[in-house]
Amino acid sequence: MRRATRIDPFSFTIDATTGIITPYDNLIQRRLSHMKGMFIDEDAFESMLEIEDTLLYEVYEVKVPDEAGHLLFCTSITYPGKVGREYYMTKGHFHENIQTAEVYYCTRGQGIMLTESDQGDWRAEAMAQGKAVYVPPYYAHRSVNTGQEPLISFCVYPGGAGHDYASIEAKGFRKLVLEKNGRPHVEDNPKWKTKTT
Amino acid sequence: MRRATRIDPFSFTIDATTGIITPYDNLIQRRLSHMKGMFIDEDAFESMLEIEDTLLYEVYEVKVPDEAGHLLFCTSITYPGKVGREYYMTKGHFHENIQTAEVYYCTRGQGIMLTESDQGDWRAEAMAQGKAVYVPPYYAHRSVNTGQEPLISFCVYPGGAGHDYASIEAKGFRKLVLEKNGRPHVEDNPKWKTKTT
Numbered sequence: 001m002r003r004a005t006r007i008d009p010f011s012f013t014i015d016a017t018t019g020i021i022t023p024y025d026n027l028i029q030r031r032l033s034h035m036k037g038m039f040i041d042e043d044a045f046e047s048m049l050e051i052e053d054t055l056l057y058e059v060y061e062v063k064v065p066d067e068a069g070h071l072l073f074c075t076s077i078t079y080p081g082k083v084g085r086e087y088y089m090t091k092g093h094f095h096e097n098i099q100t101a102e103v104y105y106c107t108r109g110q111g112i113m114l115t116e117s118d119q120g121d122w123r124a125e126a127m128a129q130g131k132a133v134y135v136p137p138y139y140a141h142r143s144v145n146t147g148q149e150p151l152i153s154f155c156v157y158p159g160g161a162g163h164d165y166a167s168i169e170a171k172g173f174r175k176l177v178l179e180k181n182g183r184p185h186v187e188d189n190p191k192w193k194t195k196t197t
Numbered sequence: 198m199r200r201a202t203r204i205d206p207f208s209f210t211i212d213a214t215t216g217i218i219t220p221y222d223n224l225i226q227r228r229l230s231h232m233k234g235m236f237i238d239e240d241a242f243e244s245m246l247e248i249e250d251t252l253l254y255e256v257y258e259v260k261v262p263d264e265a266g267h268l269l270f271c272t273s274i275t276y277p278g279k280v281g282r283e284y285y286m287t288k289g290h291f292h293e294n295i296q297t298a299e300v301y302y303c304t305r306g307q308g309i310m311l312t313e314s315d316q317g318d319w320r321a322e323a324m325a326q327g328k329a330v331y332v333p334p335y336y337a338h339r340s341v342n343t344g345q346e347p348l349i350s351f352c353v354y355p356g357g358a359g360h361d362y363a364s365i366e367a368k369g370f371r372k373l374v375l376e377k378n379g380r381p382h383v384e385d386n387p388k389w390k391t392k393t394t
Contacts (some may be wrong), residue, residue, distance in 0.1 A: 004296040004334040009312045011322040011330045014302065062331075066264070069296040069334045071353065099201040099266040103353050104300065105211065115206045125208040132351075133208045134259075137201040137266045154329075156268065156300050156353040 004159075006067035011061060016107035019077035019152040025063035030056050030091065032083075038091065038169070038193060040176055041084030048083060055079060056088050057143070072160035076104075077152050078111065078145040085178040087111075092142025092173060094118070096162025102141065105132045105154045110147030112177050112184060115139045122174055124186050127151065140168055144177040144185040201266035201356075209259060213304035216274035216349040222260035223264070227253050227288065229280075235288065235366070237373055237388060238281030245280060252276060253285045269355035273301075274349050275308065275342040282375040284308075289339025289370060291315070293359025300331040302351045307344030309374050311379060312336040319371055321383050324348065337365055340376040343381040365383075 005120045016141045031053045032045070038046050048054065057078040064070050095102070098118060106127045113133045116122040117140075125133045127143070135141045145151035172192045177184050210219045228250045229242070236242050245251065252354050254275040261267050278285045292299070295315060303324045310330045313319040314337075322330045324340070332338045342348035369389045 004298075006314075006335060007333045008318070009310070009320045009322055009330065009332055009336055009338075011310075011324075011328055013328050016327060064298075064331065064333075069294075069298060069355070071298045071300050071331075071355065073300055073329075075330075097266075099260075101201075101266060101268045101356075103268050103270055104349060113206070113208075117203075121205070123206045125206055127208075130213060131208055131210050132270075133206065134268075134270075135206055136204045136261075138203060138205055141206075154302060158266070158268065158355055159298075166253065 005065040007065065011029040014075060014154055016152065019060065019075040019150065021075055024060040026061040028059040030060070032056060035091065038172065039083040039086050040189065041086060043083035044065060054075040054081070057090050064159065066159050068147055068158065068160045069155055072159055072161070073154065074157045075152060075154055076143055077150050078143050079150055080145050080148050082179060086179050087144050087146050087179065087184065090142050091165055092140055092168045094140040094164040094167055096164045097160060099137045100158045100161040101137050102135045102155060102157040104134060104135065106130065107152045107154060109145060109149050109151035111151040112144045112146055114142045114144055114173055114175060114177060116173050120174065124175065127153070142173060146177065201264055202262040204262065206282065211272060211350065211351055215254055216257065216272040218257040218259060221257040223226065223258040225256040225258070229253060232288065236280040236283050237386065238283060241281035241336070251278070254287050259290045261276065262356060264356045266352055269356055269358070270351065270353045272349060272351055273340055274347050275340050276347055277342050277345050279376060283309055284341050284343050284374050284376065284381065286341040287339050289337055289365045291337040291362045292354070294357060296334045297358040298334050299352060299354040300329060301332065302329040304351060306342060306346050306348035307323045308348040309341045309343055311339045311370055311372060311374060313370050317371065317377040321372065339370060343374065349369065354388055358366055
């Protein structure tokens with residue numbers, strides 16, 4: 001391992017209610033148009049997009065050397081809502097270095113952390129204020145907001161982990177989180193099956 | 198890097214008010230008697246110890262493979278109080294692999310994260326509910342409770358980081374946090390100087 005870059009200690013504030021980090025270096029905003037093909041109900045998606053390119057989630061990042069030994073961190077804010085029966089969610093990703101984990105600490109909201117490994121194992125972990133989820137190495141992860149208010153987490157992952165969005169964009173997750181009788185329900189993703197046959 | 202061990206995703210609860218992780222695997226409890234020689238006022242220390250071997254801090258840990266790629270995490274609860282003019286604090290440590298960082302997210306209390314690098318740089322970062330501190334590689338770190346209630350943080354660090362307590366036990370920190378006119382005050386550690394000359 002090459003030597004980790006020296007930087008000074010520093011502190012920052014995390015607003016548990018808004019998810020805003022102060023000070024932050026980078027803000028990622030994902031809107032409906034960035035998520036084309038990711039929701040199962042394409043008709044519902046197109047109808048919504050004609051009306052408004054809604055903000056689905058935001059990520060506040062602080063710049064730290066992106067190297068092994070350092071830790072990267074951010075807040076993730078997924079807004080409440082649905083496309084058809086499917087709850088608003090993040091794109092989800094594997095880490096480029098698939099051997100790296102991530103820890104999520106939820107400060108507000110209700111949701112599900114959908115995870116799926118490179119070997120096809122999957123798990124849906126409940127998220128709520130005060131709950132944390134350990135996403136181990138080899139697992140893609142997606143935050144799904146099944147509640148009525150923003151789903152906010154503070155996330156930490158190793159420097160050098162990287163993000164692989166392409167695998168999920170190409171195949172999707174094996175499972176979807178859909179509303180059924182007014183409650184979240186984990187179902188098979190029919191599109192995922194089509195793409196692998 | 199050898200391959201990271203596969204484990205399943207899991208979730209746990211962090212009580213922001215007590216610092217208790219549910220479920221946890223290990224609880225470290227440090228009492229006054231474990232901190233002999235670490236507080237500057239040895240007479241005050243001995244007088245207190247004669248009366249009671251007070252609990253100074255606790256650490257709740259969850260067992261995850263202690264390997265690069267995984268992330269270890271815990272809660273740290275430092276209780277309020279003073280030995281002489283010096284606030285209750287943790288032992289403090291470098292990481293054995295000095296090239297690894299740690300992130301602290303404070304959920305309750307008031308305090309100072311005292312940090313000091315292998316090259317003699319130091320920094321005192323204020324801690325309070327909602328504040329987080331980034332302890333970069335090369336920095337020893339110690340939580341100091343300068344308030345009236347428990348100082349509680351959720352901490353994340355890389356698997357394989359390890360703990361080097363011996364360096365601090367032998368030399369102490371360059372700086373102390375003492376009460377002066379009713380407020381925390383960072384001062385030089387006279388014992389540290391003695392030991393290096």
